[in-house]
Amino acid sequence: MTGLHERHLAVSPEWLALYYRHPLELTHGEGRHVWDADGNRYLDFFGGILTTMTAHALPEVTKAVAEQAGRIIHSSTLYLNRPMVEMAERIAALSGIPDARVFFTTSGTEANDTALLLATAYRRSNQILAMRNSYHGRSFSAVSITGNQAWSPTSLSPLQTLYVHGGVRTRGPYAELSDERFIQACVADLEDLLGHTRNPAALIAEPIQGVGGFTSPPDGLFAAFREVLDRHGVLWISDEVQTGWGRTGDHFWGWQAHAEHGPPDILTFAKGVGNGMSVGGVVARAEVMNCLDANSISTFGGSPITMAASLANLSYLLEHDLQGNARRVGGLLIERLRGIAAASPAVREVRGRGLMIGVELVRPGTDEAAPEAATAVLEAARAGGLLIGKGGGHSTSVLRIAPPLTLTVAEAEEGAAILADALHAAG
Missing domain, CATH: 3.40.640.10 (Type I PLP-dependent aspartate aminotransferase-like (Major domain))
Known part of the structure; x- marks a missing residue:
């Protein structure tokens, strides 16, 4: 546990959730990428909960x-x-x-x-x-x-x-x-x-x-x-x-x-x-x-x-017609993720529109939500250099993917490949 994590726990409510077993301190970002306090670089597919909509450190803003x-x-x-x-x-x-x-x-x-x-x-x-x-x-x-x-x-x-x-x-x-x-x-x-x-x-x-x-x-x-x-x-x-x-x-x-x-x-x-x-x-x-x-x-x-x-x-x-980019690149990303999902028995459904995509996980062979699998994929994706979110109804078993709307085709392909490896690593 880092010193900052310990300090956070000492002064924050218990219900103020943090992602990851070893929480991240993000120090700076540029475009679709962010860096943590240890210098690790991540492709950001969650944008501070859909908030960094355009890009990190967008010069115009x-x-x-x-x-x-x-x-x-x-x-x-x-x-x-x-x-x-x-x-x-x-x-x-x-x-x-x-x-x-x-x-x-x-x-x-x-x-x-x-x-x-x-x-x-x-x-x-x-x-x-x-x-x-x-x-x-x-x-x-x-x-x-x-x-x-x-x-x-x-x-x-x-x-x-x-x-x-x-x-x-x-x-x-x-x-x-x-x-x-x-x-x-x-x-x-x-x-x-x-x-x-x-x-x-x-x-x-x-x-x-x-x-x-x-x-x-x-x-x-x-x-x-x-x-x-x-x-x-x-x-x-x-x-x-x-x-x-x-x-x-x-x-x-x-x-x-x-x-x-x-x-x-x-x-x-x-x-x-x-x-x-x-x-x-x-x-x-x-x-x-x-x-x-x-x-x-x-x-x-x-x-x-x-x-x-x-x-x-x-x-x-x-x-810059970012709505059009969300439609084009998001459509490609959804199709890429559906292709990955076809080979994963843990994926029930890939759904969404544009750059607002959900990947619902279940226990293989059932229709039961698998929140533990979502947590494992979140960790594995981070290890591979990708940040995503999670959500869902009665359990957090849906991977939430919502990159900045300036996402490029190459970055979409990179993120999809990391997510494919994360799904495989998580079992």
Whole structure:
């Protein structure tokens, strides 16, 4: 155990998890690579939990941060803030939400917390519909709508939460149905649920479940849900904390795979937009955003320095078509991983879109989750010079792969080869 690890354990909560038997101290990064305190170099396929979205030490972002820091770092929302207004204008235009208003926070948890505040105030209801296997953050309200038991430490809640089928395509009571019948069954479940509830405020859903193991429903499910929700006046909150900004390749936002009935009422974002800076936010149409009848500010949300970083990062992403790169390189990586999986009895499924890929592990010959195998592969991948994540439903048996969106074909091939060796080494 290193001295820093011992110091960490002495002052940190026991529930503050660390990866690896011998935890890493990352000291610097460049492009798609990071280095640890011992000088070891790693290909980064997790990006600080999907947060280093573009690249480590991207010159355009570091330059914008340095220049803004030389002017003013902080002011709060009590003063006009040019970078914040410019970033809000860009996000409002990109969101697809008509007459959009944008509120900036410091994290995805805070963004979802704000979305819940807006929805419950607008609808005058504390009932929330959420998806099974979901994750929306670690605040008291976000935990109370999280449908993943491993990340929900208390049953106490300020909200009444009801869980809907549909977030996991290949497990559960509807897994054997065709996509069309799967959607029909989930819609019927939602209709039945609404028949037994009184005035729910909103449905909150991740288009692709992040912590849940990069699971997703068939395209069109949330469009079908939206038709039902609209009849009941229930809002739709799309949690784009992990799926936004082109990561899925096919779309800029995850909700666009379900776009038949237009954009969500509320959209939340965070993680990658700041490329490592602490940025989150909420987009909603003016009627919903303006429903609060009490004062509110944000001390740190939308700070000049984080907005400068986000503006530079978003410009780089759009100018270099990183969504297209996620589609092209991610498609190649998924196919490469599926080829590797075909030779591994421990792999149940390779799934995902763009550069958001899950590899689900099971005990060979069964359909039982294998969290111990996921841990072993994580360790073996690190030994081979590759950093990945893990997640899943009731057990962390899914390898989570989400590199920066500038990933090259050569780096995708390199990472896939290391992962193939790690799967073999882990047995």
